[in-house]
Amino acid sequence: MAEEQQNAHALAWPASPQAEATAAYVREHCGDDLVDVADYRGETTLVVRPAAIERVCRVLYDAPALRYTFLSDITAVDWPEREPRFEIVYHLMSLETRAVIRLKVRVGDDETPDPEVPTVTTVWPAANFFEREIFDLFGIRFAGHPHLTRIVMPQDWVGHPLRKDYPLTGIQLPEPHWGGQVPFSAPLPKGIGRQTLRTADGTEEPPAARDPGEPKRAKRPKRRAR
Amino acid sequence: MQTEEQQALEVEESVQLDEHTRRDTMTINMGPQHPSTHGVLRLVLTLDGETIVKAMPDIGYLHTGIEKTAEAKSYYKSLVLTDRMDYLAPLCNNLGYSLAVEKLLGIDVPPKAQAARVVLAELQRIASHLVWLGSSAIDLGAQSVFLYCFREREVILDIFELCSGVRMMTSYIMPGGLQADLPPGFDARVREFLEMFPAKLREYHGLLTNNRLWIDRTKGIARLSAEDAVALGCTGATLRGSGVAYDVRKFYPYSGYERYDFDIPVGSNGDVFDRYLVRLLEMEQSLRIVRQALDGMPEGAWQVDDPKIVPPPKYEISSNMEALIHHFKLYTEGFRVPVGEVYVRTESPRGELGFYLVSDGGPRPYRMHVRAPSFANLQALPTMIEGQMIADVVAAIGSIDIVLGEVDR
Numbered sequence: 001m002a003e004e005q006q007n008a009h010a011l012a013w014p015a016s017p018q019a020e021a022t023a024a025y026v027r028e029h030c031g032d033d034l035v036d037v038a039d040y041r042g043e044t045t046l047v048v049r050p051a052a053i054e055r056v057c058r059v060l061y062d063a064p065a066l067r068y069t070f071l072s073d074i075t076a077v078d079w080p081e082r083e084p085r086f087e088i089v090y091h092l093m094s095l096e097t098r099a100v101i102r103l104k105v106r107v108g109d110d111e112t113p114d115p116e117v118p119t120v121t122t123v124w125p126a127a128n129f130f131e132r133e134i135f136d137l138f139g140i141r142f143a144g145h146p147h148l149t150r151i152v153m154p155q156d157w158v159g160h161p162l163r164k165d166y167p168l169t170g171i172q173l174p175e176p177h178w179g180g181q182v183p184f185s186a187p188l189p190k191g192i193g194r195q196t197l198r199t200a201d202g203t204e205e206p207p208a209a210r211d212p213g214e215p216k217r218a219k220r221p222k223r224r225a226r
Numbered sequence: 227m228q229t230e231e232q233q234a235l236e237v238e239e240s241v242q243l244d245e246h247t248r249r250d251t252m253t254i255n256m257g258p259q260h261p262s263t264h265g266v267l268r269l270v271l272t273l274d275g276e277t278i279v280k281a282m283p284d285i286g287y288l289h290t291g292i293e294k295t296a297e298a299k300s301y302y303k304s305l306v307l308t309d310r311m312d313y314l315a316p317l318c319n320n321l322g323y324s325l326a327v328e329k330l331l332g333i334d335v336p337p338k339a340q341a342a343r344v345v346l347a348e349l350q351r352i353a354s355h356l357v358w359l360g361s362s363a364i365d366l367g368a369q370s371v372f373l374y375c376f377r378e379r380e381v382i383l384d385i386f387e388l389c390s391g392v393r394m395m396t397s398y399i400m401p402g403g404l405q406a407d408l409p410p411g412f413d414a415r416v417r418e419f420l421e422m423f424p425a426k427l428r429e430y431h432g433l434l435t436n437n438r439l440w441i442d443r444t445k446g447i448a449r450l451s452a453e454d455a456v457a458l459g460c461t462g463a464t465l466r467g468s469g470v471a472y473d474v475r476k477f478y479p480y481s482g483y484e485r486y487d488f489d490i491p492v493g494s495n496g497d498v499f500d501r502y503l504v505r506l507l508e509m510e511q512s513l514r515i516v517r518q519a520l521d522g523m524p525e526g527a528w529q530v531d532d533p534k535i536v537p538p539p540k541y542e543i544s545s546n547m548e549a550l551i552h553h554f555k556l557y558t559e560g561f562r563v564p565v566g567e568v569y570v571r572t573e574s575p576r577g578e579l580g581f582y583l584v585s586d587g588g589p590r591p592y593r594m595h596v597r598a599p600s601f602a603n604l605q606a607l608p609t610m611i612e613g614q615m616i617a618d619v620v621a622a623i624g625s626i627d628i629v630l631g632e633v634d635r
């Protein structure tokens with residue numbers, strides 16, 4: 001039943017001839033790197049080997065009749081129960097021919113929880129932010145990226161929030177005197193509730209915790225009214 | 227007293243130093259609490275005197291994890307999250323999301339819903355451009371423009387309120403059509419706006435376009451070549467100001483845009499002035515589209531006829547058992563969507579807004595990714611402002627029209 005339905009949709013959404021030409025072109029020029037071709041709702045997906053993604057992108061960028069000069073988007077999807085676990089999805093577009101194509105690589109397994117893929121910033125500089133975002137939220141590294149740091153989460157964040165095993169509620173951090181379970185007179189754990197100083201390389205160094213026995217700093221004298 | 231050798235060594239050292247770490251440069255923060263960064267954008271600027279040597283945008287101050295939240299909500303509830311991304315153009319976000327869900331479902335909305343969506347999206351584009359015009363003008367010292375722009379935007383927001391009861395976060399466009407039928411008087415109100423607005427546009431042109439001060443502050447400032455704009459993934463007016471005529475409405479028409487007659491304004495210099503002009507001319511084109519869509523507004527249904535996707539009308543729930551069951555199922559579980567993935571492009575006021583939806587057959591999106599136009603456009607900011615004066619940074623940020631809610635999501 002479900003398959004029948006899918007076939008009915010496949011008829012209603014024909015694959016574009018340009019996408020077919022793209023698949024043929026990739027098969028011709030780097031056929032060994034092409035793993036799979038899939039059509040869904042008129043959108044064509046080429047699955048390629050992770051190590052070859054940069055080469056395939058370069059081939060598509062230079063393809064004379066297609067010219068995929070514009071990178072729309074890069075993102076990732078986490079399928080924890082699959083092997084390989086992550087899908088990195090590239091959406092390319094051609095400003096000349098209006099062709100669109102989706103590329104995919106699949107990476108990550110139990111041995112490599114933080115997989116690495118070649119960067120495509122060498123082909124499109126636009127990939128810079130997108131790859132940083134994936135690194136930040138999925139923990140996938142991009143080899144050769146010019147500035148691979150976290151982009152939306154704080155630099156000292158632990159974990160990668162868009163992974164499926166990252167809880168939606170976030171990770172519970174010790175909070176000072178949480179819910180009254182810790183007496184208010186008890187000193188705070190080291191480094192909690194105090195401002196930290198961010199260093200130039202992005203790491204944070206908590207200032208030395210104040211000794212609870214140490215006398216409080218004297219208040220600044222109020223300015224005298226004139 | 228230094229020996230010659232020591233002096234030579236020192237000179238050599240200073241030459242070897244990277245130009246960004248030269249000792250005579252200064253690194254300062256602009257933002258995240260700077261009024262002209264249009265939100266919470268932090269720029270780390272390396273300055274040589276008043277000239278910018280290097281700029282690095284730092285974002286994430288408004289990160290709310292919308293993509294993660296959507297994975298825990300039904301398709302209907304995730305719609306509400308899309309309003310909160312680009313909060314200056316919520317209806318355009320609704321439209322992009324709804325189109326993506328509809329493509330996954332394999333359904334088509336009735337013609338009336340399509341035309342109404344176009345009218346609303348174009349009005350939203352004008353409203354968003356008005357906020358941009360007002361705020362980027364006030365950044366450069368043109369105070370009165372700000373007040374005029376918000377005066378006209380109010381009229382559009384009143385129209386949205388008439389439709390949905392809400393001024394900004396309307397969620398009025400939803401998967402399957404519209405939340406409710408267009409109200410009586412909608413047509414007249416929009417036509418009133420269409421009558422009034424061209425004169426206001428001339429007023430803006432009079433205030434700014436030929437204004438010597440405005441031209442001095444914007445012409446030749448923060449240039450972006452067409453090659454750079456394409457390579458950096460810019461879309462929208464930021465790309466068109468550089469002379470590349472890419473508009474999703476023309477390239478990959480959706481919602482019946484192929485039926486309307488409109489032009490794509492394109493700049494030539496890629497400077498702040500061109501981006502400004504492109505947006506002003508775009509508003510004129512939006513008026514044309516709205517007029518055509520209103521004239522051809524069909525009668526009939528405004529939602530798909532499928533109780534599994536759109537909730538039943540409220541009055542049926544107390545009298546019709548089936549309606550009650552559908553209502554209950556839709557609001558507790560939500561509708562299920564076939565397994566698959568789609569990427570849908572739409573033209574938001576800021577550029578190509580892409581929704582990448584992955585479904586695993588369940589009632590919640592397995593993954594919702596948003597290709598935010600501001601996020602990609604922001605990458606071009608360092609290219610624009612490096613080598614420019616620090617006062618021009620404000621003009622450059624204004625000209626790419628970022629919304630940080632969308633950048634950080």
